[in-house]
Structures are given as C-alpha cells and as structure tokens.
Amino acid sequence: MTATVGLAYERHGQQTHGAPIVLLGPLGSDRSVWQPQIAGLAAAHDVIAVDLPGHGESPAPVRTYTVADIADDVAALLAALDVTQAHIVGLSLGGATAQQLALAQPDTVRTLTLVCTAARFGAPEPWVDRAQKVRVEATASLADGVVERWFTSTFAQRNPAIVDRMRAMVSATSDEGYAASCEAIAAFDSRANLGSISAPTLVIGGAADSATPPEHQRFLADQIPDSRLQILDHAAHLASYEQRSAVNAAVIEHVAEH
Numbered sequence: 645m646t647a648t649v650g651l652a653y654e655r656h657g658q659q660t661h662g663a664p665i666v667l668l669g670p671l672g673s674d675r676s677v678w679q680p681q682i683a684g685l686a687a688a689h690d691v692i693a694v695d696l697p698g699h700g701e702s703p704a705p706v707r708t709y710t711v712a713d714i715a716d717d718v719a720a721l722l723a724a725l726d727v728t729q730a731h732i733v734g735l736s737l738g739g740a741t742a743q744q745l746a747l748a749q750p751d752t753v754r755t756l757t758l759v760c761t762a763a764r765f766g767a768p769e770p771w772v773d774r775a776q777k778v779r780v781e782a783t784a785s786l787a788d789g790v791v792e793r794w795f796t797s798t799f800a801q802r803n804p805a806i807v808d809r810m811r812a813m814v815s816a817t818s819d820e821g822y823a824a825s826c827e828a829i830a831a832f833d834s835r836a837n838l839g840s841i842s843a844p845t846l847v848i849g850g851a852a853d854s855a856t857p858p859e860h861q862r863f864l865a866d867q868i869p870d871s872r873l874q875i876l877d878h879a880a881h882l883a884s885y886e887q888r889s890a891v892n893a894a895v896i897e898h899v900a901e902h
C-alpha cells in the first residue's frame with residue numbers, strides 16, 4: 645500500500661487499540677526487516693511498518709536529503725493515515741528519524757523506542773565515501789559487509805537463509821536512495837538536542853553491535869530525560885531480528901506503560 649505522500653507501508657493488527665506502533669528501519673532495509681516485530685506485536689497492537697525514502701517501495705529522493713526530511717515524510721504519512729499519536733520504534737537510520745520526529749512533532753510521539761542507533765554516526769567522511777561508492781558500484785557491492793554487521797557470527801552460521809534474504813534486501817535497495825541516505829546520515833547530529841525529547845524513551849542496544857556500539861546507546865539514554873536503557877547480549881546491529889523475543893517484550897512493556 646502507498647500513502648498519498650509517497651511512503652510505502654503495511655499495516656497489521658488491531659486498529660481499535662489506540663496509538664499504533666510505527667516501525668522505521670535501518671539503511672538498506674525495506675519494511676520486511678520488521679517481520680519478527682509484525683509477527684510478535686500485531687496480535688494485540690496496530691502495527692505500521694514503513695519503507696524509508698529510497699528504500700523498498702518508497703520513491704528515491706531526487707535531491708539532497710536530510711534526516712529531518714525523512715522525519716517530515718513519516719509525519720506526512722501519519723497525517724495521511726489520520727494517526728495523531730504513535731509509538732515510534734526506529735532502528736539505526738530509522739532511530740535517527742525517530743529522534744528527529746520526537747523533536748519536531750512531540751505531540752505525535754507517544755513513546756519512542758530507539759534500537760541500535762546513535763545521535764551521531766561518527767565522522768561524516770566515511771558516509772560520503774560510502775555514498776560515492778554506491779553511486780559507482782551499486783548497493784549490491786556493499787551487501788556482504790552490511791549484513792556482516794547486522795548479525796553475530798553465531799546467528800549467521802545457524803541461520804544462513806535469513807542472512808541470504810537480508811543480503812538480497814540490501815542489494816535490492818535503490819542505489820540513489822541508499823546514497824542519499826548515507827549523505828543524510830553524514831549530516832545527522834542530534835547530540836545537542838536530546839535533552840529536549842519529551843517522549844518516554846526506551847533505548848535498546850546490542851552488546852555485539854560494531855556499527856552503533858553500546859556507548860552510543862548509553863549516550864542517548866544519558867541525554868534523553870525520560871529514558872531507560874537495555875543492552876541485549878548475543879545481538880549485533882539488527883538486534884530486532886536476532887533478539888526478537890527480548891525486543892518485542894521490551895516494546896510491549898514500554899507501550900503498555902504509556
């Protein structure tokens with residue numbers, strides 16, 4: 645399904661149970677990355693999984709793009725769906741978008757769950773370099789490295805079919821969408837603004853996450869006033885997949901409290 649504003653999404657579960665849970669994924673993903681959450685949450689919740697701009701079925705940006713622009717697109721999608729309040733769950737780039745949405749639209753964000761994300765994803769140069777590489781060599785050229793950061797080696801060895809599926813998903817991401825999103829990540833820096841986030845916030849990290857290691861999650865939890873932190877063992881960057889039960893239980897508890 646496509647909203648009038650152009651972001652593709654899918655909606656599952658019980659639409660009568662108040663504010664929906666909105667899922668925003670990482671760089672190089674489409675909304676299928678949230679399959680473990682859709683399976684675990686939709687029995688009792690209204691769940692909306694979104695393709696970020698230039699990802700999945702959402703159109704690729706035709707100009708320079710910022711995380712604030714992505715958050716505006718998500719806000720427009722929610723408005724088009726008549727959603728006035730939502731529980732926002734974002735992982736990595738989706739988590740940056742979720743922070744920005746909480747800052748720009750505090751009344752819309754009932755709760756925030758930030759998974760394996762950061763206030764700043766390191767120095768800009770590697771992201772600009774990655775954008776350039778993708779424009780020359782295509783997203784598929786990065787897929788092996790990306791998926792290696794998503795899972796612990798133990799999980800990857802035991803679940804080769806999942807790893808193959810995720811690699812194919814990354815490879816299928818539009819080159820321009822991926823590159824523009826890298827540039828958005830390069831420019832993203834919420835460090836000075838985190839103290840203004842008013843939404844009750846759950847920060848979840850993976851103990852083995854090399855892309856956004858636990859110190860990033862500690863910083864977010866230290867700076868966001870109404871927040872708590874959970875670091876999961878046996879999880880790399882895609883903690884929502886590898887530790888699906890723990891992540892789903894934490895989200896359900898967080899949402900139920902608010």
Ligand SMILES: O=C(O)CC1=CCC(=O)O1
Nearest residue numbers: 670671736737738790855
């Ligand atoms: O692809 C990576 O290196 C990890 C990552 C950082 C931001 C994001 O969305 O994924």
